[in-house]
Amino acid sequence: MSVILSEAEAKALLQKVIKLSKADECEANLLGEIRGNIRYARNEVSTSGSLINKNLVVQSAFGKKVGVATIDEFDDASLEKVVRRAEELARLAPENPEYMGVLEPQQYGKSNGFFESTAKITPEVRAEAVAKSLALSGQNQLTSAGFLENRAGFSAMMNSKGLFAYYPSTGVNFSLTVRTDDGKGSGYVIRGYNDFSRLDTEAASRIAVQKARGSVGAKALEPGKYTVILEPTAAAVLLESLYYDMDARGADEGRSSFSKPGGKTRLGEKIVDERVNIYSDPAHPELPAAPWAGDGQPQKRVSWIEKGVVKNLAYSRYWAQQKGVKPLPYPGNMIMEGGTASLEEMIKNTKKGILVTKLWYIRPVDPQTLLMTGLTRDGTFYIEDGKIKHPIKNFRFNESPIIMLNNLETLGKSERVVSTESDQSYMVPPMKIREFTFSSLSDAV
Amino acid sequence: MKRRDFIQWSGMGVGAILGSSIPVIGRAVTPEELLEPAADRALKKRLADVALNAARAKGATYSDVRIGRYLQQFLFTREKNVQNITNAESYGVGIRVIVNGTWGFAATSDVTPDGIARCAETAVAIAKANSRIQTEPVNLAPQKGVGEVVWNTPIQKNAFQVPVQEKIDLLLNVNSQAMQNGAAFVTSNLFQVNEQKYFASTDGSYIDQDIHRIWPTFTVTVIDKAAGKFKTRDALSSPMGMGYEYMDGLASEKIPGPNGLVGYRNSYDMVEDAILAAKQSKEKVTAKSVEAGKYDLVLDPNHLGLTIHESVGHPTELDRVLGYEANYAGTSFATLDKWRSKSFNYGSPLVNIVADKTQPHTLGCVGYDDEGVPCKQWDIIKNGILVNYQATRDQVGILGEKESHGCCYADDWSSVQFQRMPNVSLLPGKEKLNVNDMIKGVEKGIYIIGRGSYSIDQQRYNFQFGGQLFYEIKNGQIAGMLDDVAYQSNTQEFWNSCAQICDKDDYRTFGSFFDGKGQPSQVSAVSHGSSTTRFNGVNVINTGRKI
Secondary structure (H helix, E strand, O other): OOOOOOHHHHHHHHHHHHHOOOOOEEEEEEEEEEEEEEEEEOOEEEEEEEEEEEEEEEEEEEOOEEEEEEEOOOOHHHHHHHHHHHHHHHHHOOEOOOOOOOOOOOOOOOOOEOOHHHHOOOHHHHHHHHHHHHHHHHOOOEEEEEEEEEEEEEEEEEEOOOOEEEEEEEEEEEEEEEEEOOOOOEEEEEEEEOOHHHOOHHHHHHHHHHHHHHOOOOEOOOOEEEEEEEOHHHHHHHHHHHHHOOEHHHHHOOOOOOEOHHHOEOOOOEOOOOOOOEEEOOOOOOOOOOOEOOOOOEOOOEEEEEOOEEOOOEEOHHHHHHHOOOOEOOOOOOEEOOOOEOHHHHHHOOOEEEEEOOEEEEEEEEOOOOEEEEEEOOOEEEEEOOEEEEEEOOEEEEEOHHHHHHOEEEEEOOEEEEOOOOOOEEEEOOEEEEEEEEEEEOOOO | OOHHHHHHHHHOOHHHHHHHHOOOOOEEOOOOHHHOOOOOHHHHHHHHHHHHHHHHHOOOOEEEEEEEEEEEEEEEEEOOEEEEEEEEEEEEEEEEEEEOOEEEEEEEOOOOHHHHHHHHHHHHHHHHHHHOOOOOOOOOOOOOOOEEEEEEOOOOOOHHHOOHHHHHHHHHHHHHHHHHOOOOEEEEEEEEEEEEEEEEEOOOEEEEEEEEEEEEEEEEEEEEOOOOEEEEEEOOOOOEOOOHHHHHOOHHHEEEOHHHOEEEOOOOOHHHHHHHHHHHHHHHHOOEEOOOEEEEEEEOHHHHHHHHHHHHHHHHEHHHHHOOOOOOOOOOOOOHHHHHOOOOEOOOOOOOEEEEOOOOOOOOOOOEOOOOOEOOEEEEEEOOEEOOOEOOOOOHHHHOOOOOOOOEEOOOOOOOOEEOOOEEEEOOOOOOOOHHHHHHOOOEEEEEEOOOOEEEOOOOOEEEEOOOEEEEEEOOEEEEEEEOEEEEEEHHHHHHOEEEEOOHHHOEEEEEEEEEEOOOOEEEEEEEEEOOEEEEEEEEEEOOOOO
């Protein structure tokens, strides 16, 4: 049996599973994926691997008693076994007062996240892509360490009320760190696409090489508040912490940055600069995502922050019922709209500032204000009179994305980037921010 | 668990995102299935020989095989509710070979002679393919075969044999006690892991190990709705290489501290800690915001463990030093030239840090590592000087040593083993000293307890750490609770400011259950022991902001 099932094959298999159920309600989730990777360091391939994942998750419910079982074999006996086990576990389980029952059938929009170019990647194709990158560093006193990983797969779900959902997708991520052999310079690049034909490892590698060379001879600046230009790779990891916090329950319970004194939330309030617009849309052509959430709810275009105002927070079905509002699933992607300026133009229009290309080891310091800490890494530069003057030593920062988006100066063009903290892709513009807080210097290169 | 998952889990409040971010390896099973005995040892030996013979026949000069059964039971509760109970089993075989001086690895869940033979052939084929672009052959340190041996974590009570209901009752009681003492919200969890690993290699080793780990933890949240403020306090437990006996809460394993604080050694009183947590969280709401500046820090073992992990554990991993992790976790400031100089002052002369995979009750304690090397203890920092690293068989030769340190580990049968951190611990002070006497000697300081926010650069120079509880010390006395505290330092500067270490009676271990490393990321569990330690003149910042 193939790993990546067609919609019809997935539907037929799931129907078989649901038919076996003797519980009050049953929901089945099916996943099939093929992953491959190649890793290199010290200019040599270090490890490589591939993984086939196929998995059927069955959730059975008797009233509010819920049991979940999984299996990776799909013959009739195995299907019967996994359904019976889920039912057995449901009978043993304590009642879950937050169980909401399965959904009626839903309507889903279209989203194209599956590309043959990615699905047909072989180990040879991976090696070839990496060889192009290695060719640039092998010479020139540079040392490369990189990782290329591709995935092709599908997910599907069905429940005992007849809901059915199916979504095939592919993805490839490539990241590379190039260091000068004397250890004085380091550059980085990361790229992620659904369509492998968009990935040019050679062009990407040139960026890391350029940053590695350009960061040699860094000078120390005093820590303090600076105007910064965050490249999208740097901005993404800070925005991500804001996105993670956009849950209504935490805000209502008084324990998130979206909570307000007096037990209210910031929903409907302007919290950041009015040029900030953030939305999710599964049909976004650059950043496609599944048109349905894990529990079967449709994912639609949703505005989260519009002109700086919090328009929506995610409501689980349970919390929505408690609050008497419509449920809103946590989104599958996030798009921050940008402006029209290119990064070059943004640098050109900066009198004094710092170009930050990557941030590293981001950790929350205070969940109340979303204060985060972390460091710059792999290329940080001083800008003066519209030009990059020289590389600077890395800084530790202590900053909140909410404060940062209030101190917005300019937005550049939004582009697809991969978060170096979570591997998730986002649409993020480069952004110029005033009074960004650097609290100490780091000797790390 | 991937590191990023742990970030979310530890930092974002356990309640909201637990279901999606805790790594569950394997298929769901019933609690009864977790108690089924491991496969017969003679059968595993026969299957292992199939792998070794198949690899040899196809041209491998070395091979090892791991037949692994990995069991997990995770329990998640919130206030009065059980949110989730996960029982999972993962069973399969991982085979590693050297052909033409190059590593190859393959894994399969088809644990039959045919499945294993095919898997060995795949590993050989991968090694051959990769050997075409290999320039430096693998140099494997010799390891004499140990024959047929058995090693088990010395547990008193197998956690998997304790009825699930008893564990749920405990967690719900923890929640209820915290709520009665002022908590608005509380989540409590119990993680239990059992690795049943059979290792065999062409060196002539057949090693059967049964490894147990346990981690009870909670987060208590107190809310001041009118002021729009909330404060949390996490459990001061430690993940341990123990059975359910860790939950006994033995009075003999409690170390009394100032201000009613309790340190837990090899036995944990979860209910008592939850009550304290609720009371302390309330105090945190009105605690004084710290004035930034230089302070002498008195660091509790439950806090210092993470500082040791980040600033000594990771930088002395030899693979990082060599550049193998450059694209993700980073490299290290503790370069080979510093080690070769035999005079690199990592810390003050008081600082003695050992790597140890034999210390009882710790997460890193096993009989043999995942390449058949018997476990041992060795020095990393001796009287303040960097003297060694953590290495595997294929890297220890770089240090001029002939025997591996035994630091090889894979988090599952399907993952390839690589260098992972052993327990790395600070030895206690030789002079008689307890925490109360240490505090008496501090004029202007902060006493920090528990693991908080942590961040360090990719070469491990600059770090910033928070904590769970902060107490101001004024003229030798605790003057009250502080808030908004984090300290920043440089690793070498920090360890050279180490001024005093409590004696062995204060010694406890801290642990990390889901330490992430590698691409694709793997987790491992590791402990860090220490006694309460004083560091002079450390830079403290105020982290309070307004939005």
